[in-house]
Amino acid sequence: MSVYVPEEFSPEEGDVLRRYFTNLDGPVFALVNLPEVVKGALFARYSRSSKSLRRLFLDEFVGELDISGDATIDATVGLRRAEELYDRVFFEYGDDSVAQLGGVHLACEQASNLLTKVLEWGRLMAYLEQSTRYIAYDSRLGGRYRYLRDPAILGSPLGTRYVGDMDRLFDTYASLVPRLQDFFRERFPKEPGDSDLVYRQAVRAKAFDALRGILPAASLSNVGIYGTGQGYEQLLLRMRAHPLPEARSYADLMLGELRKVIPSFLKRVDLDDRGVAWSTYLASTRTATEELAERLFPVDVAPDAAPGVTLTSFDPDAEVRLVTAMLYPSTHVPEAQVERRVREMTTAERMEVVHAYVGDRSNRRHKPGRALERLSYRFDVLADYGAFRDLQRHRMLTVEWQALSPRHGYTRPEAVDLAGHAAEFDDAMGRSAELHDALLDRFPAQAPYATCLAYKVRFSMQMNAREAMHMLELRSTPQGHPAYREVAQDMHRLIAEEAGHPVVAELMRYVDHTPEPALERLDAERRAEARRQSR
Incomplete structure (x- = not known):
């Protein structure tokens, strides 16, 4: 079973998308051949939509653009650029400042809430993440609830339990969303001057806020990133050294797409004496520090x-x-x-x-x-x-x-208590904690997937x-x-x-x-x- 759910497009839609996106079936892709204002507007809309970026572009943007002159462009095969100058200055002489001059808009879809924090680590990059306040997580992606299915966990004896417990958490969330909305409508009636749209959006946001704590950290999100070549290089070096397998595999997907757009800026990432050595250094210092901290502060402290x-x-x-x-x-x-x-x-x-x-x-x-x-x-x-x-x-x-982890307890919103659903919320928290503890010994890096956001x-x-x-x-x-x-x-x-x-x-x-x-x-x-x- 694939970790990512590919999106389906008609032949006509694919013909349009190939002009502006570096692939049509992967969760990571770059945006090219579009005005900067369009890319910025796409990302802004992205954070409050349940749609993928490519679907959002087709449904809400392409009709407003004149794309007749782009019929011969195919971004999926990469851009053929003259790179001799960049190779000589950046790669041979190591002038990192050159890599600050080329930027890329990159869409990162179907990323867990653990991975999104890794993606958003760098200071000198721009990010927009899908919001739990505006997106209902009761919808399904490819017939499945929207959470990461880690291949190692699914291939283990805990795989069936992982899917079952995760599904139950999403079932609880899905069942409570309409009930919390009904509760808030009754508690805060619509004021005469407010339109139905304004009132409905405010009530939805209130319900989503109250219930987002039930969502596990494995919940999937979409992230739009804009950064320079230097920023992406540093991000990839950290991701390739990260203990979370999802981060390391996602780094490979990102590197492949970025090399279609700014290949010269990323040549050092997987060279043994450059990027590999840097990532190895980051991993080794993290491991050494964690081992020392574990001796100084054992888990039972x-x-x-x-x-x-x-x-x-x-x-x-x-x-x-x-x-x-x-x-x-x-x-x-x-x-x-x-x-x-x-x-x-x-x-x-x-x-x-x-x-x-x-x-x-x-x-x-x-x-x-x-x-x-x-x-x-x-x-x-x-x-x-x-x-x-x-x-x-x-x-x-x-x-x-x-x-x-579940170590420090959880926060149950007062609204959940007032609406009379504390028991369902607490049951979800208990299920989350038990799954986390079951995963911890065998999958220490992935165990937080099971931990609810509350x-x-x-x-x-x-x-x-x-x-x-x-x-x-x-x-x-x-x-x-x-x-x-x-x-x-x-x-x-x-x-x-x-x-x-x-x-x-x-x-x-x-x-x-x-x-x-x-x-x-x-x-x-x-x-x-x-x-x-x-x-």
């Missing part, structure tokens, strides 16, 4: 009790350093001299500098300069995997996470104050998921109270501490409809 969010590191002299950094670019003297003068200033004088530097932020998209990058905070977080998936997307900060994972986030402003203001908005809203609100309080940086916290004026709204997505859907009507 119980974790200390800790709150969901802990501030573990901050600068006690933050105010002085912040004002110094704000003044420095506008002076002509060494930084140490600026700092001496700042230490002599009164609190009122320092605040005058802060207010001048930050100005009047009329909305959260107005970001002050890089002086806020002078301060940093490190947080230790224990939150459900669903919240982690959203927070991990902030790649400009430093995020590290531990293995997903289970908690521990991760650290280190960020400067400028990134904290961006993340906390964005992730605390009322339309956000309650799980990550709570994390963002806790981080903001800790910066103000535990770090003792009320000035910094005050600069983050758009962090929202209001209670959870009735229908988180309602206002956003109203704004979207207003934009549609204005067009």
